Amino acid sequence: MNETLVVIFRGIVAFTTLLIFTRILGKQQISQLTYFDYILGITIGSTASSLTTDLSIRPWAHWVGLFIWFLAAIILQVITLKSRKVSKYFDGEPTIVIMNGKIMEDAMRNMRYRITDLLEQLRIKGVFSPSQVEFAILETNGKLSVLKKSQYQNLTPKDMNLDTKYKGLPVELIYDGIILEQNLAQVGLDEEWLKSQLKNLLNIEDPSEVNLALLDTQGKLYVDKYDEEVEIPVNVSDYPGAN
């Protein structure tokens, strides 16, 4: 038995399976995971790692285990999507921990959530005293949402009755030296226009010199070239080695 070959084979199986399963499971970011999603991820990952290196058990057994966890997660996702009640039962509900500057001790005790944790999460949000808080809600993913009292909120253009221009998403026109024709067509422009813009505005002959080109909703082109000469005003490193 050639262990190296077997581990290589199992590694490929585990890697590909994990890739497919996680891709199907969804786009949730690590920071948005609920506690259960987090445990789920660890278990699926650990099963995949056993599938690769634990040669004392047939790969099929590990693979079935991986598949069952994936299936259970998918079923749970579908059920929680369909039923709000089940969703609340599994994921829990957001809990109010500060109301009108007052800390809700009972709710915090029920969740075994410490005052120090609360103060820390408030500080991360830029709030250094609970008295500034109208509402603080602990979300199911463990993050704190804070609504400051109106007198402590940032001033916005709306408060000043100022008119603002529409700001949408910029569109990528060149990525890694390659023109994205689909995106160009989406904004009703063509390659000729882009090339002429590059040449006239920035004296760029070939789009392959461009690392990234974006077009914002104001029609302004942002271009980042590969070989740019940038003067570094301050060297932040304090030792001569690599950083």
Added chain:
Amino acid sequence: MKLMRNITGYMVPVIILIIFAVLMLSISYLKQPLAKSDDMMQYVKLIKSDIKAKKWNQADENFKRLKEAWKKVRSRIQFAASNGEIEDLSNNLARLEGAIEAKDKLSSLIELSETKNHWKSLGK
């Protein structure tokens, strides 16, 4: 275009997963002889009758063939089998070799029986 994207988006991963499952479940087929030279159960039978007839030289010859056959089968099933299954059968053959060398009928028959049992349980 959309259909093509659906095919590559869904069908390719599904096909990959099916291929993996088939590969991992293939022991029962892969352990079967592809030629006469890797028919392990045939050699087990031959060795058994040799030992019963006390033809020790012939039993030794057939044992060498059995060992060669196991080498071939082992290389085929190693990806889907567990380490333990393969080692159990290899250890049986090692003990069988010693028993035949010592012309020990009792031990030889015990090992042969266990070899047969281990071979049968491969892929079960």
